[in-house]
Amino acid sequence: xxxxxxxxxxxxxxxxxxxxxxxxxxxxxxxxxxxxxxxxxxxxxxxxxxxxxxxxxxxxxxxxxxxxxxxxxxxxxxxxxxxxxxxxxxxxxxxxxxxxxxxxxxxxxxxxxxxxxxxxxxxxxxxxxxxxxxxxxxxxxxxxxxxxxxxxxxxxxxxxxxxxxxxxxxxxxxxxxxxxxxxxxxxxxxxxxxxxxxxxxxxxxxxxxxxxxxxxxxxxxxxxxxxxxxxxxxxxxxxxxxxxxxxxxxxxxxxxxxxxxxxxxxxxxxxxxxxxxxxxxxxxxxxxxxx
Amino acid sequence: xxxxxxxxxxxxxxxxxxxxxxxxxxxxxxxxxxxxxxxxxxxxxxxxxxxxxxxxxxxxxxxxxxxxxxxxxxxxxxxxxxxxxxxxxxxxxxxxxxxxxxxxxxxxxxxxxxxxxxxxxxxxxxxxxxxxxxxxxxxxxxxxxxxxxxxxxxxxxxxxxxxxxxxxxxxxxxxxxxxxxxxxxxxxxxxxxxxxxxxxxxxxxxxxxxxxxxxxxxxxxxxxxxxxxxxxxxxxxxxxxxxxxxxxxxxxxxxxxxxxxxxxxxxxxxxxxxxxxxxxxxxxxxxxxxxxxxxxxxxxxxxxxxxxxxxxxxxxxxxxxxxxxxxxxxxxxxxxxxxxxxxxxxxxxxxxxxxxxxxxxxxxxxxxxxxxxxxxxxxxxxxxxxxxxxxxxxxx
Numbered sequence: 001x002x003x004x005x006x007x008x009x010x011x012x013x014x015x016x017x018x019x020x021x022x023x024x025x026x027x028x029x030x031x032x033x034x035x036x037x038x039x040x041x042x043x044x045x046x047x048x049x050x051x052x053x054x055x056x057x058x059x060x061x062x063x064x065x066x067x068x069x070x071x072x073x074x075x076x077x078x079x080x081x082x083x084x085x086x087x088x089x090x091x092x093x094x095x096x097x098x099x100x101x102x103x104x105x106x107x108x109x110x111x112x113x114x115x116x117x118x119x120x121x122x123x124x125x126x127x128x129x130x131x132x133x134x135x136x137x138x139x140x141x142x143x144x145x146x147x148x149x150x151x152x153x154x155x156x157x158x159x160x161x162x163x164x165x166x167x168x169x170x171x172x173x174x175x176x177x178x179x180x181x182x183x184x185x186x187x188x189x190x191x192x193x194x195x196x197x198x199x200x201x202x203x204x205x206x207x208x209x210x211x212x213x214x215x216x217x218x219x220x221x222x223x224x225x226x227x228x229x230x231x232x233x234x235x236x237x238x239x240x241x242x243x244x245x246x247x248x249x250x251x252x253x254x255x256x257x258x259x260x261x262x263x264x265x266x267x268x269x270x271x272x273x274x275x276x277x278x279x280x281x282x283x284x285x286x287x288x289x290x291x
Numbered sequence: 292x293x294x295x296x297x298x299x300x301x302x303x304x305x306x307x308x309x310x311x312x313x314x315x316x317x318x319x320x321x322x323x324x325x326x327x328x329x330x331x332x333x334x335x336x337x338x339x340x341x342x343x344x345x346x347x348x349x350x351x352x353x354x355x356x357x358x359x360x361x362x363x364x365x366x367x368x369x370x371x372x373x374x375x376x377x378x379x380x381x382x383x384x385x386x387x388x389x390x391x392x393x394x395x396x397x398x399x400x401x402x403x404x405x406x407x408x409x410x411x412x413x414x415x416x417x418x419x420x421x422x423x424x425x426x427x428x429x430x431x432x433x434x435x436x437x438x439x440x441x442x443x444x445x446x447x448x449x450x451x452x453x454x455x456x457x458x459x460x461x462x463x464x465x466x467x468x469x470x471x472x473x474x475x476x477x478x479x480x481x482x483x484x485x486x487x488x489x490x491x492x493x494x495x496x497x498x499x500x501x502x503x504x505x506x507x508x509x510x511x512x513x514x515x516x517x518x519x520x521x522x523x524x525x526x527x528x529x530x531x532x533x534x535x536x537x538x539x540x541x542x543x544x545x546x547x548x549x550x551x552x553x554x555x556x557x558x559x560x561x562x563x564x565x566x567x568x569x570x571x572x573x574x575x576x577x578x579x580x581x582x583x584x585x586x587x588x589x590x591x592x593x594x595x596x597x598x599x600x601x602x603x604x605x606x607x608x609x610x611x612x613x614x615x616x617x618x619x620x621x622x623x624x625x626x627x628x629x630x631x632x633x634x635x636x637x638x639x640x641x642x643x644x645x646x647x648x649x650x651x652x653x654x655x656x657x658x659x660x661x662x663x664x665x666x667x668x669x670x671x672x673x674x675x676x677x678x679x680x681x682x683x684x685x686x687x
Contacts, residue, residue, distance in 0.1 A: 116331035136535030
């Protein structure tokens with residue numbers, strides 16, 4: 001019982017990380033119909049820049065704010081130069097390669113500047129584990145899924161209630177019609193990438209005390225985050241969050257009751273199985289492309 | 292027809308070129324090294340460079356070897372075996388270096404075994420500890436090492452574990468890589484030699500963020516001592532997962548945890564014992580201090596803790612001296628003669644007293660540093676100190 005509880009807590013923390021990455025994919029997809037495939041590296045950028053800021057003598061809040069701002073700018077530049085020229089129509093796929101390329105370049109650059117070692121991001125949230133019915137968890141770990149749910153609710157509210165949110169949905173539905181209605185499509189694209197990157201940078205800072213910051217930290221979480229986005233249905237924010245948390249918990253139970261080595265095999269088998277049964281993801285809406 | 296013959300000419304020229312290098316057998320006074328200069332293990336390349344260059348500077352200041360000044364030539368392999376093989380050929384055939392030093396990654400070292408023995412250039416490992424790099428079954432074997440050997444490390448760690456364990460139950464957790472998997476048979480054999488079995492054997496992957504499942508199983512097995520075969524990043528996650536389930540076994544690790552575990556895990560790292568061949572931390576003796584001052588000055592390091600994988604630096608430093616003595620004994624910059632001379636070198640080094648450095652009659656003794664020279668260090672308040680200088684020495 002205590003072990004099961006431990007797996008649930010640890011799984012929610014890991015799942016929260018996947019959910020945060022998957023939400024980034026959702027935000028980009030839900031207006032631009034394109035994503036930054038290397039979104040995991042945006043989290044890495046947020047975490048690494050914060051530590052570099054602290055190294056340079058800045059206080060933590062300033063370093064964090066600076067790195068979130070830098071992540072936002074990164075998102076805008078990425079959209080402008082690596083996505084927009086390659087996503088002229090809804091069926092273009094050039095952006096897949098270009099965003100992956102940017103991610104690899106970013107990783108190499110960070111390795112040169114930041115070094116190859118993992119570095120800790122100090123936080124009071126990981127100094128002492130708290131025990132709930134005998135299962136230990138760091139407060140920081142609990143914060144991750146909470147933050148993911150908050151982002152999900154906030155973005156959902158924005159989509160439904162604000163003009164810009166509706167514009168994003170309109171652009172996603174039909175970019176040509178939206179443009180004819182007077183919506184600045186390019187601005188909406190840039191905005192969605194900026195929001196995703198800003199949240200990504202913040203998420204990176206949030207998870208770094210748990211995962212440690214390193215140039216390669218974005219790779220696996222980016223990949224799993226994308227898998228989770230597809231399983232949950234990339235068009236549904238609650239879908240990707242539920243899928244993310246569930247994926248994290250399932251992984252822990254596989255590790256706990258079957259074996260550590262079986263984790264990826266079972267995890268990705270489940271991914272394929274879900275897609276066979278629900279091609280749009282568990283909570284996704286069917287999307288119609290007009291040719 | 293013209294098209295076909297052209298490559299043939301080229302091949303002929305290359306073949307003549309290759310033949311001529313071995314015919315004249317006069318190599319250059321340089322020491323080559325293939326190691327990670329970029330990527331996550333770049334510190335491993337730097338560690339070797341520091342030790343080798345300082346030793347070379349010292350030797351050159353006294354006039355070099357056989358009247359020639361030594362040089363150090365380092366190429367990047369980023370941990371990729373094919374690049375390590377390319378670099379090996381480049382060092383041996385283009386630069387014609389008298390010897391090649393091994394780098395950080397065992398996978399690269401294993402890939403170098405064949406080209407090194409085909410070409411016949413003496414290779415001296417300085418970090419990578421995989422047993423089969425040296426015990427490769429080749430004869431004549433050009434692979435030597437002035438570093439730890441996993442087989443002996445396993446025996447050393449198991450001995451320490453048995454000494455510190457109260458209930459005799461020892462568990463093992465290792466990374467799922469060439470290095471980690473290579474250690475399982477060594478650890479099991481070392482346990483068996485002591486008439487014991489591991490109560491739990493667990494594994495993890497690079498970048499895993501949580502090891503609570505493994506930690507719970509190890510705890511359930513009743514182990515009071517845990518052997519760890521992994522690197523700092525995952526080592527930190529192991530410590531955190533142990534902490535989360537409120538379980539405090541004695542932790543004894545191979546030298547993968549000799550990097551920045553103290554920084555990553557903070558107080559949780561306190562008391563983790565790590566095997567090393569050398570420690571730059573804590574109180575230094577005169578010789579070490581003088582050497583550290585040189586390293587500090589030349590490479591702008593602030594604190595000994597900036598010297599990651601410092602064992603590699605000390606190993607490379609000793610390896611240069613052993614090689615220099617062998618060249619002098621051989622009386623020529625000649626691969627074959629130097630290889631023979633390596634078996635006769637006596638040297639009182641930084642890490643160990645080598646008498647002789649290598650033993651021709653024993654294939655196990657192409658490794659120079661015997662387990663009796665391995666050192667146990669322990670993390671204490673962010674520093675990895677010799678065990679005797681920590682509060683954990685008494686509990687041994």
